[in-house]
Amino acid sequence: MKRLARHPLFWPxxxxxxxxxxxxxxxxxxxxxxxxxxHLYGHxxxxxxxxxxxxxxxxxxxxxxxxxxxxISVGAVVAIAxxxxxLLIGGAFNAGGEAASEHPLWLALGAALLVAAGCGLxxxxxxxxxxxxxxxxxxxxxxxxxxxxxxxxxxQIITVYYPPFFTIGGGFLAGLPVALxxxxxxxxxxxxxxxxxxxxxxxxxxxxxxxxxRVAGVRSGAITLCVYTFCGLAAGIAGLxxxxxxxxxxxxxxxxxxxxxxxxxxxxxxxxxTGGRFTLAxxxxxxxxxxxxxxxxxxxxxxxxxxxxxxxxxxxAVMLLQxxxxxxxxxxxxx
Amino acid sequence: MSxxxxxxxxxxxxRAFPGVQALADVQLTLRAGEVxxxxxxxxxxxxxxxxxxxxxxxxxxxxxxxLGQSVAPRSPLHAQELGISAVHQESHLLPNLSVAExxxxxxxxRLSWMRGGGIDWRETRRRARELLARLGIDLDVDQxxxxxxxxxxxxxxxxxxxxxxxRVLILDEPTSSLDADEVRALFELIRRLRGQGVAILFVTxxxxxxxxxxDRITVLRNGRFVGEYPCARLDAPGLVAAMVGRxxxxxxxxxxxxxxxxxxxxxxxARNVSRRGQLQPxxxxxxxxxxxxVAGLLGSGRTELARLLFALDERDTGxxxxxxxAARLERPADAVRLGLGFCPxxxxxxxxxxxxxxxxxxxxxxxxxxxxRKFLAPAEQRVLAEKLVAALGISTPGIEAPIGQLSGxxxxxxxxxxxxxxxxRVLILDEPTRGIDIAAKQELMNEIRELANGGTAVLxxxxxxxxxxxxxxxxxxxxxxAKAGELPRGAGEDAIYALIARAAS
Numbered sequence: 001m002k003r004l005a006r007h008p009l010f011w012p013x014x015x016x017x018x019x020x021x022x023x024x025x026x027x028x029x030x031x032x033x034x035x036x037x038x039h040l041y042g043h044x045x046x047x048x049x050x051x052x053x054x055x056x057x058x059x060x061x062x063x064x065x066x067x068x069x070x071x072i073s074v075g076a077v078v079a080i081a082x083x084x085x086x087l088l089i090g091g092a093f094n095a096g097g098e099a100a101s102e103h104p105l106w107l108a109l110g111a112a113l114l115v116a117a118g119c120g121l122x123x124x125x126x127x128x129x130x131x132x133x134x135x136x137x138x139x140x141x142x143x144x145x146x147x148x149x150x151x152x153x154x155x156q157i158i159t160v161y162y163p164p165f166f167t168i169g170g171g172f173l174a175g176l177p178v179a180l181x182x183x184x185x186x187x188x189x190x191x192x193x194x195x196x197x198x199x200x201x202x203x204x205x206x207x208x209x210x211x212x213x214r215v216a217g218v219r220s221g222a223i224t225l226c227v228y229t230f231c232g233l234a235a236g237i238a239g240l241x242x243x244x245x246x247x248x249x250x251x252x253x254x255x256x257x258x259x260x261x262x263x264x265x266x267x268x269x270x271x272x273x274t275g276g277r278f279t280l281a282x283x284x285x286x287x288x289x290x291x292x293x294x295x296x297x298x299x300x301x302x303x304x305x306x307x308x309x310x311x312x313x314x315x316x317a318v319m320l321l322q323x324x325x326x327x328x329x330x331x332x333x334x335x
Numbered sequence: 336m337s338x339x340x341x342x343x344x345x346x347x348x349x350r351a352f353p354g355v356q357a358l359a360d361v362q363l364t365l366r367a368g369e370v371x372x373x374x375x376x377x378x379x380x381x382x383x384x385x386x387x388x389x390x391x392x393x394x395x396x397x398x399x400x401x402l403g404q405s406v407a408p409r410s411p412l413h414a415q416e417l418g419i420s421a422v423h424q425e426s427h428l429l430p431n432l433s434v435a436e437x438x439x440x441x442x443x444x445r446l447s448w449m450r451g452g453g454i455d456w457r458e459t460r461r462r463a464r465e466l467l468a469r470l471g472i473d474l475d476v477d478q479x480x481x482x483x484x485x486x487x488x489x490x491x492x493x494x495x496x497x498x499x500x501x502r503v504l505i506l507d508e509p510t511s512s513l514d515a516d517e518v519r520a521l522f523e524l525i526r527r528l529r530g531q532g533v534a535i536l537f538v539t540x541x542x543x544x545x546x547x548x549x550d551r552i553t554v555l556r557n558g559r560f561v562g563e564y565p566c567a568r569l570d571a572p573g574l575v576a577a578m579v580g581r582x583x584x585x586x587x588x589x590x591x592x593x594x595x596x597x598x599x600x601x602x603x604x605a606r607n608v609s610r611r612g613q614l615q616p617x618x619x620x621x622x623x624x625x626x627x628x629v630a631g632l633l634g635s636g637r638t639e640l641a642r643l644l645f646a647l648d649e650r651d652t653g654x655x656x657x658x659x660x661a662a663r664l665e666r667p668a669d670a671v672r673l674g675l676g677f678c679p680x681x682x683x684x685x686x687x688x689x690x691x692x693x694x695x696x697x698x699x700x701x702x703x704x705x706x707x708r709k710f711l712a713p714a715e716q717r718v719l720a721e722k723l724v725a726a727l728g729i730s731t732p733g734i735e736a737p738i739g740q741l742s743g744x745x746x747x748x749x750x751x752x753x754x755x756x757x758x759x760r761v762l763i764l765d766e767p768t769r770g771i772d773i774a775a776k777q778e779l780m781n782e783i784r785e786l787a788n789g790g791t792a793v794l795x796x797x798x799x800x801x802x803x804x805x806x807x808x809x810x811x812x813x814x815x816x817a818k819a820g821e822l823p824r825g826a827g828e829d830a831i832y833a834l835i836a837r838a839a840s
Contacts (some may be wrong), residue, residue, distance in 0.1 A: 213684070
């Protein structure tokens with residue numbers, strides 16, 4: 001039991017279980033799963049589906065934080081990617097009155113991801129080559145990115161009518177949401193890259209002591225650059241999921257405050273904000289905690305106005321639970 | 336002397352950390368107006384004992400009495416309030432504050448509420464000036480602490496430590512970054528404080544300093560109390576024997592020279608390397624199987640040379656050839672690829688990655704050299720680390736323990752292991768013996784000789800001229816950031832000193 005409590009995922013998992021139990025208590029049907037229209041159906045599936053974009057963004061954020069960085073532009077990159085994809089697909093109809101795509105779907109998606117990765121690369125260059133503080137470097141794109149997206153759309157919400165595009169954020173594969181498969185694939189791919197190549201060791205070395213890593217011959221600059229680029233790419237993927245899900249691109253609101261939720265998910269999962277120590281699984285759990293929290297607030301019938309306050313209080317409680325110092329204090333008080 | 340009143344008495348102090356019993360039943364008695372040396376090898380428990388006295392750690396067992404009252408320091412601040420202050424190796428002054436602000440930090444005098452209730456800066460400066468005058472330190476209190484030389488910072492740190500009416504002053508390796516004159520100034524201050532009745536605990540690796548300033552010695556070994564001795568009754572060989580637990584047959588036995596007599600081919604040859612403000616253009620040639628010693632005073636360009644050769648700093652001029660071919664050497668990653676290794680002077684800051692395990696720290700450079708795609712699987716890392724830990728006699732609870740938990744000497748050995756794993760052609764060692772006790776030093780010197788015998792070209796940098804003279808096959812002497820000359824093997828310390836001093840005379 002003691003060893004269990006010391007496992008890094010113990011507290012995040014506990015918090016998630018507690019939240020789920022709370023839901024189940026308020027809403028007896030909460031844990032029920034059904035089969036409808038050829039896919040799984042239920043609150044849990046819903047939460048997983050809605051959490052997917054946050055998971056994807058947070059996975060990228062985890063690596064950035066692990067190398068002592070921060071990327072607060074991910075929300076803006078989500079908007080940019082969504083806008084690029086929506087613009088390239090366009091709202092055209094063919095002669096039969098069916099929705100068509102102006103450009104091939106693969107081109108639209110590829111271009112959106114390329115632009116997103118380019119945004120990440122830009123952030124990385126500012127941090128690595130220009131030596132800017134990560135929060136300042138990414139602040140540039142956080143502000144400018146949304147502006148660019150709005151310029152591209154002319155301030156309008158762009159609606160997409162082309163059904164194949166909706167699969168990404170609304171479709172199902174083997175009974176589960178496609179978005180969830182995307183998040184899972186990204187997680188699996190990252191896990192493989194970190195545990196089966198030297199990337200994991202390098203990232204932890206860079207985060208733990210950048211100067212020592214450099215002296216040992218680790219190419220810190222190149223790796224950090226890749227990490228930021230990947231974070232941009234992940235935000236782009238999330239942008240596609242989000243816009244596909246709502247069948248439109250809203251340059252103003254897509255991914256709004258997502259950067260903060262992502263940082264929160266990473267922290268809740270147990271990744272150290274000081275760099276070096278990180279956990280992908282923890283981040284996924286963190287994202288689930290945040291999404292479950294949002295769902296909980298709606299399901300137990302709290303008015304939406306208190307949403308943020310309740311979220312803050314619960315996050316505060318979870319953070320306290322995760323703090324070793326607080327637990328020590330608590331134990332001491334009990335004795 | 337023994338009738339001086341006892342200020343602090345620690346009895347039967349024990350403390351365990353996961354995997355190690357850091358202290359077991361340790362005794363320490365400090366008397367008013369005495370300087371007390373705390374001696375022991377790396378890992379003997381000195382740091383842990385200091386951390387317990389200053390409230391960083393709580394002891395598992397044992398008691399501490401201060402002036403006959405039982406005390407239990409809860410934090411460094413609490414310890415200070417009790418009258419126990421400490422000054423550490425690197426002084427912890429805030430570089431962006433003035434000397435006065437540093438000295439009074441945490442206990443600033445306030446203005447009365449009538450005058451706004453803020454900090455009384457005039458009084459702050461007055462108090463600082465008064466304190467420095469009382470201690471005989473000549474220092475402008477308005478100067479920024481960060482701009483002061485290390486030695487003056489150290490003096491200011493001592494002043495701050497005793498500002499709050501300290502009964503016990505702990506000096507943890509205060510002299511390790513000071514030169515001879517600066518040590519003298521510090522000792523003058525210590526003597527003055529001793530005269531004022533402060534009980535001083537002095538931790539150092541320099542035996543001569545112990546005999547110069549201390550009255551009494553407590554020796555620890557492997558976390559256990561070996562004994563307390565008046566300095567007059569324990570000579571240096573006896574002290575070393577007590578520290579290492581055996582009679583060291585001449586702690587300074589000569590390192591066997593087995594280097595080839597004939598001129599081996601140059602492995603690395605650097606021509607005209609320079610960097611503005613750091614090193615005048617100079618040539619270096621390193622040969623396989625040879626130890627090239629670098630001697631010079633602090634600031635002579637020793638470390639700067641090493642950093643340029645390893646491409647840690649960009650050189651303004653200079654070409655480097657490896658095995659006779661011009662090498663592209665723009666950053667450390669290139670150096671590692673070319674078969675160079677570098678153990679930096681500052682272990683904590685640019686050597687170890689404290690959070691990573693001993694295994695990962697050892698595997699890091701080899702993995703960096705192999706690149707991202709060729710992965711050294713954990714199982715292979717384990718085999719490698721186990722082998723090197725055994726070969727170098729690194730004492731660790733296990734290869735999975737975070738390297739930060741190891742003592743300084745063992746961290747140093749692990750760093751050397753990191754480079755051994757890459758089978759380097761050239762290994763640059765910048766102050767590899769700094770902060771390491773005598774026995775470990777000797778072992779390390781033997782390892783370095785072994786390495787050279789295996790064909791590696793070694794660059795050995797040390798502030799201790801005697802060490803350079805003892806181990807080197809050839810000695811490069813630096814003075815004022817330029818080459819002062821080169822000496823052949825067997826050149827004594829006197830020849831080195833003569834070269835260093837020539838300009839001055």
